[in-house]
Amino acid sequence: AQKITQTQPGMFVQEKEAVTLDCTYDTSDPSYGLFWYKQPSSGEMIFLIYQGSYDQQNATEGRYSLNFQKARKSANLVISASQLGDSAMYFCAMREQNYGQNFVFGPGTRLSVLP
C-alpha cells in the first residue's frame, strides 16, 4: 500500500493566488515527521516545511504553511501569494521513527503558476 498519496498529478494557479497541494499518509507509528520538498526543473530537492506528529500547531515557513489534520492523516501544503518561481514538482514525504531514518516520498504534484 502507498504510504504517501498525492492525488493531484498537476495543478495550475494564477500568480498571486493561494494554492493547496494535497497529501495523505498512512502509518501506524505514533512518532513520525512529514515534509514537503520542491524540485524545480534543475533537479535539486529544496526543503520547504516540516511537521512533527506531536506538534500541536500547524507549521508555517514564510509563504508556506502545512495544514495538518492528524485524525484524517493529511498534511496539505498551502502556498500563499503564488509566484512564477513556484512552478515546480512538489513532493510530500514522511519519516517514521520506528522504520529507520529514510524518507518515503509521494508521487509528486506538478504546480504551474500562470502569469
Next chain:
Amino acid sequence: GAVVSQHPSRVICKSGTSVKIECRSLDFQATTMFWYRQFPKQSLMLMATSNEGSKATYEQGVEKDKFLINHASLTLSTLTVTSAHPEDSSFYICSARARGQGFPEAFFGQGTRLTVV
C-alpha cells in the same frame, strides 16, 4: 540550512564503464546518507542507506554489486555504478542527515544525471 554537494552534476559514459558519484556534507557531519534514483516524471526511489563506517543497507531489488556505496567519513559518501548499461541512465540524488538534534529534515545534493551510451 546545511549544504550537501554532489558531483558531478552530469556525466555521460560508455556502456561497460564505471562511474563514481560523490556526495559531501560541507558544513555538518552526516552520520547517515541516502541514495535515491529518480526516473523521468517519477518520484524518488530509495536505493540504499549508508552509515559512516559500516556497510550500506540496500533496498529490495537494488543490486549491491552494481551500485557500490562507500561512506568512508562523516562528510563523504560515494556511489559507484559499475559496468554501466543504458538502463542505468537516470537521475541519482543523495541526501544526508545531520548528527544531533535540530535538523529533522534531510538535505539533498544537486543530483547527478547519468547517461550511458
